[in-house]
Amino acid sequence: LETVPTIKKLRAYAEKIRAAEVEKCLSKMGDEVPKKSQKAVDDLSRGIVNKLLHGPMQHLRCDGSDSRTLSETLENMYALNRMFNLET
Amino acid sequence: LETVPTIKKLRAYAEKIRAAEVEKCLSKMGDEVPKKSQKAVDDLSRGIVNKLLHGPMQHLRCDGSDSRTLSETLENMYALNRMFNLET
Amino acid sequence: ERKQDLISRLKNGKNFLRNQDLEKAFLEFKTAFELAQKLEDPIEEKKAARGLGASLQRQGKFRDAVKYHSIVLEISQREGEESGNTEAYGAIADCYTELGDLERAAKYYDQYIARLQSD
Amino acid sequence: ERKQDLISRLKNGKNFLRNQDLEKAFLEFKTAFELAQKLEDPIEEKKAARGLGASLQRQGKFRDAVKYHSIVLEISQREGEESGNTEAYGAIADCYTELGDLERAAKYYDQYIARLQSD
Numbered sequence: 423l424e425t426v427p428t429i430k431k432l433r434a435y436a437e438k439i440r441a442a443e444v445e446k447c448l449s450k451m452g453d454e455v456p457k458k459s460q461k462a463v464d465d466l467s468r469g470i471v472n473k474l475l476h477g478p479m480q481h482l483r484c485d486g487s488d489s490r491t492l493s494e495t496l497e498n499m500y501a502l503n504r505m506f507n508l509e510t
Numbered sequence: 511l512e513t514v515p516t517i518k519k520l521r522a523y524a525e526k527i528r529a530a531e532v533e534k535c536l537s538k539m540g541d542e543v544p545k546k547s548q549k550a551v552d553d554l555s556r557g558i559v560n561k562l563l564h565g566p567m568q569h570l571r572c573d574g575s576d577s578r579t580l581s582e583t584l585e586n587m588y589a590l591n592r593m594f595n596l597e598t
Numbered sequence: 599e600r601k602q603d604l605i606s607r608l609k610n611g612k613n614f615l616r617n618q619d620l621e622k623a624f625l626e627f628k629t630a631f632e633l634a635q636k637l638e639d640p641i642e643e644k645k646a647a648r649g650l651g652a653s654l655q656r657q658g659k660f661r662d663a664v665k666y667h668s669i670v671l672e673i674s675q676r677e678g679e680e681s682g683n684t685e686a687y688g689a690i691a692d693c694y695t696e697l698g699d700l701e702r703a704a705k706y707y708d709q710y711i712a713r714l715q716s717d
Numbered sequence: 718e719r720k721q722d723l724i725s726r727l728k729n730g731k732n733f734l735r736n737q738d739l740e741k742a743f744l745e746f747k748t749a750f751e752l753a754q755k756l757e758d759p760i761e762e763k764k765a766a767r768g769l770g771a772s773l774q775r776q777g778k779f780r781d782a783v784k785y786h787s788i789v790l791e792i793s794q795r796e797g798e799e800s801g802n803t804e805a806y807g808a809i810a811d812c813y814t815e816l817g818d819l820e821r822a823a824k825y826y827d828q829y830i831a832r833l834q835s836d
Contacts, residue, residue, distance in 0.1 A: 423700045429707050430695045433688055439561045446836075447554035451547045459539045463551065466535035469717060470558050472684065473527045476714040481593040483708060494592070501589030504582070505569040511819045517826050518814045521807055534717075557836065560803065564833040571827060 425482040425499045431508040432482075436475055440467045478502055513570040513587045519596040520570075524563055528555045566590055604633040604642055611649045615656070624653040640677045644670045648682060651689055660693040667693070684713040723752040723761055730768045734775070743772040759796045763789045767801060770808055779812040786812070803832040 444467045448455060451463075482502070484495035503509050532555045536543060539551075570590070572583035591597050607630035614623035627649035634643035651666035670686040691706035726749035733742035746768035753762035770785035789805040810825035 423704055426691075426695055426700045426703050426707065430692050430703075433692065436562060440558060443554050443557040443561070446557070447550045450550040450553070455547075459543075459547065462535045462538040463554065465538070465717070466531050466551065467554065467558060468685075469531040469534070470528060470555060471562070472714040473531070474524060474559070474562055476711070477593045477595065479707075479711045479714060481589075483704070483711060497585065498589050498593055501569075501586050502593075505565045505586055505590075507565065511823055514810075514814055514819045514822050514826065518811050518822075521811065553836070556804075560833040564830070567826075567830045567833060571823070571830060 425484075425495060428499050428502055428508060429479060429482050432475065432478065432502060432506060435506050435508065436471045440471050443467065513572075513583060516587050516590060516596060517567060517570050520563065520566065520590060520594060523594050523596065524559045528559050531555065600633055600637060601639075604630055604637065604639070607633065608642065608645055608649065611646075611653075615649065615652060618656070620653050620657050624650060627653060640673050640679065641681065644673050644682045647673070648686065648689075651686075655689065655693060658696075660696045664690050664693045684710060684716075687713065719752055719756060720758075723749055723756065723758070726752065727761065727764055727768065730765075730772075734768065734771060737775070739772050739776050743769060746772060759792050759798065760800065763792050763801045766792070767804065767808075770805075774808065774812060777815075779815045783809050783812045803829060803835075806832065 444463060447463055447467075448460065451459070455463075478498070481498045482495060484492055532551060535551055535555075536548065539547070543551075566586070569586045570583060572580050607626045611623045611626035611630060614620070614626060627646050631643065631646035631650060634640075634646050647666045647669040651663045651670070654660075654666065655663035667686045667689045670682050674680050674683050674686075687706050687710035691703045691710060694700070694703035694706060726745045730742045730745035730749060733739070733745060746765050750762065750765035750769060753759075753765050766785045766788040770782045770789070773779075773785065774782035786805045786808045789801050793799050793802050793805075806825050806829035810822045810829060813819070813822035813825060
């Protein structure tokens with residue numbers, strides 16, 4: 423459970439990047455972007471972020487049933503906090 | 511220098527996700543996607559991936575001049591190898 | 599017509615949200631939510647519910663936010679269509695984390711994580 | 718006309734690359750590269766050089782791949798326009814990693830990493 427706040431912060435970190443890049447993209451595409459394209463762009467951005475976060479997020483959860491130990495999970499958390507500067 | 515292969519593998523991991531999602535997005539957008547929109551989508555995908563990878567990549571490099579120690583850099587590498595399953 | 603009104607309410611809501619004008623955002627999404635219900639448009643109904651959840655969450659009203667994010671999950675179940683669920687699970691978990699209920703947050707994050715690889 | 722031919726060569730090259738048809742990809746990019754030079758179109762010239770580098774790299778011809786990826790950097794310097802540089806630094810570093818020259822790879826990765834946050 424110690425890793426729960428890190429999950430939240432990592433999600434927020436990625437969402438900020440995603441939202442900013444989507445906005446930039448849509449403004450480059452012009453005024454009249456078809457709804458279908460807007461949805462495709464939104465799906466693209468979520469697809470990349472979610473698939474990239476999947477591994478780290480999974481390794482922040484330690485349900486006791488698998489081989490992932492608590493200490494390894496905590497080490498993952500410390501590394502993610504460092505690498506994404508999540509403590510501040 | 512031990513971390514160099516991990517940088518390469520992490521780049522390849524992210525590029526695979528990026529390329530697949532871009533292809534999906536462009537096919538959803540239909541046959542006649544303007545070049546400007548294609549470029550915007552490509553920039554979007556690279557923007558998200560690059561900005562998300564920036565932290566981890568930076569923390570895989572240890573140039574001795576900053577406070578990042580070698581052992582911390584190696585711990586980051588082990589965590590990334592685990593979380594993105596980069597050893598296989 | 600009403601569908602057009604619905605679309606523009608959602609768009610306004612998003613813009614207010616972006617500009618941190620949270621109460622105005624809430625009102626736009628609320629109107630959009632009611633319109634979507636009348637029009638029986640579950641996809642837009644979910645977008646409105648998500649917007650309502652996000653508006654409340656950013657105001658620190660986490661319990662109320664959970665209610666609206668949960669409506670997204672209910673609509674998905676009712677309609678047999680899962681769009682927006684990954685984000686809803688994540689947002690509910692974020693709210694429980696803020697409320698200090700890490701146990702419940704973890705359960706919702708597990709649902710969120712289980713869906714990260716799907717489309 | 719020639720600009721149209723250039724565009725379609727680049728597109729064909731990309732498709733061949735995607736289907737792992739690496740020699741055909743190389744030939745398309747080679748033609749595109751020469752066309753771009755004639756047309757004095759540095760943006761497309763860089764795309765062709767990048768494609769040539771990628772085709773060679775996937776064939777395991779890492780030294781030749783480095784040459785073409787480096788051309789991207791040279792064109793950028795000549796034109797004072799940096800598009801494609803981040804990717805070129807990364808790709809050159811990947812090649813040196815494959816060649817076992819980790820020292821040189823690290824230097825190029827540092828250039829790559831320094832550019833990850835820019836647009």
